[in-house]
Amino acid sequence: MRLNGGPGPLATGGNQDFASAPAEKKAAANTIETELQPNxxxxxxxxxxxxxxxxxGFGGWETAAGVKTVADTWEQQVKTLMARLESEKNALRGASGLFVRNDTGVGADLRASTSKLNGL
Structure with missing residues (x-):
């Protein structure tokens, strides 16, 4: 196994599979923004x-008060769902770049480090 040139998201050649797919995260975030939120x-x-x-239609009846309670609960649930969708969209967009930056940084650190094994 080689740490300084093995397959990875930024390596040339070799296996390019990576557990984090920035394009898929972007597509999922776009689906949230263009389909789920508006719909x-x-x-x-x-x-x-x-x-x-x-x-x-039930004005003046007790049923109208019950419908208002249900409507208020519904409205709060919709607000919670919309906030959750917004949060997930932002997390997907943020995670995509974070994985690449993290891997790039770790790779640079590994390439820059020296070892007592170098030159053996």
Whole structure:
């Protein structure tokens, strides 16, 4: 096994498999941004409109208060989900660069280090 020239994400030739795929992380983050977030928002807005119509239809009844409680809970859950999607998107984008920077740094440190075994 060779540490100074073996296969890795930045090595030339050899096995280029790497456990972290920056392109896949970017694609997943883009899917969150272009599909999941907008579609979740659209579904939430649709449900809000239907719930408001229902609540207005029960105006003056105790049922309207119950529908409001459900709507408030729904709204909070949607906010939590949207925040989670945003967090996951940012984490995917951040992790992609972090892995490459970390591996580059470790590789540079290994190449720069000297060993008592050098020259044997």
């Amino acid at each position: 979740t928002k659209k579904a939430s807005d649709h449900a809000d409109g239907a719930t408001n119509s229902l609540r207005n």
